[in-house]
Amino acid sequence: MARTASRRRPAAPAADGEVNPKAPCPCGSGRKYKHCHGSAYAPVVSRPFEGLAGEADWVALRELVPSATATLSTADGRTVTLASVLPGGAPGLVRANGEIVLGVQLATSSDDVSRDLGTALAAALEAPAGNPVDPGPIGAEGSAGPRLQELLDPAAPLEVTVHEDFGFWLEGTGAGPAALAGLERANEAVIPTVRLEGLDAAYWCRPAVDRAHVRWVRPEPEEQLLDALARLGAAEQLTLGEGTKYAGAFRAHGLVVPVWDVPADTPPADWAGPAAELQTRLEAALAVTEPLSTDERRSRAGLLSRQVTLR
Known part of the structure; x- marks a missing residue:
């Protein structure tokens, strides 16, 4: 889908005269009015679905x-x-x-x-x-x-x-x-896609006969998630099993979507178990509060080099 740059909009209307520049903008962006519609410039809402279930x-x-x-x-x-x-x-x-x-x-x-x-x-x-x-x-x-x-x-x-x-x-x-x-x-253009059972927002897809991926939209804040992924990467635990590898990630609407390459001939349902095990390891890594080690910082830099932004 095409994406467009942010555009100028008229200032948000005030019900009773002037809007306090330091008050939340009436548009619901969460920004102060003076930094949003009060500036005659509407910045992109980075997490448009925040607050919605799922x-x-x-x-x-x-x-x-x-x-x-x-x-x-x-x-x-x-x-x-x-x-x-x-x-x-x-x-x-x-x-x-x-x-x-x-x-x-x-x-x-x-x-x-x-x-x-x-x-x-x-x-x-x-x-x-x-x-x-x-x-x-x-x-x-x-x-x-x-x-x-x-x-x-x-x-x-x-x-x-x-x-x-x-x-x-x-x-x-x-x-x-x-x-x-x-x-x-x-x-004819539909890419075979399956939602992995028992997991939130984890999807297997096969864009080509010999190529398949697991793409998993994660709800955690980006910096916290990257630290956790880096810890798993340094420990060689950022995997879904034999024949798989972490391919990178992209940002979409304020969330990070890690992607794994997986064998195309393995049934989609077979990845639910390995993904659940990865979820357990990831939760443990997310709970760690110590600074990243040298190897973990190196791992994090590698993760960032393979991350792109869709929006």
């Missing part, structure tokens, strides 16, 4: 998983289906039966992905059944609606279901030949 899986659905759905609950009790991507990168749709489907992978994004998706969700909640969702300007043009955190029940869990293809797009629609042809073309 933040790591939100990041995975946005950046890693080609075809998946999850059930959301709004603050007022309505049920919404979250989809990794919708036809044409549409932000949302309302089926004839009234079911609302929200797409998390959009063609463009603004400085706050949560506000982009919240704008689309707010429009979908008001749209008549069977009608297109029109959220108005969204993404790169600047989204004007609420953030997801304002609309969703923060306590409702995010239960992800990964699909082999995009068949869920046309469920119950009585699709014609053109829609079926479009679905077939989309299905």
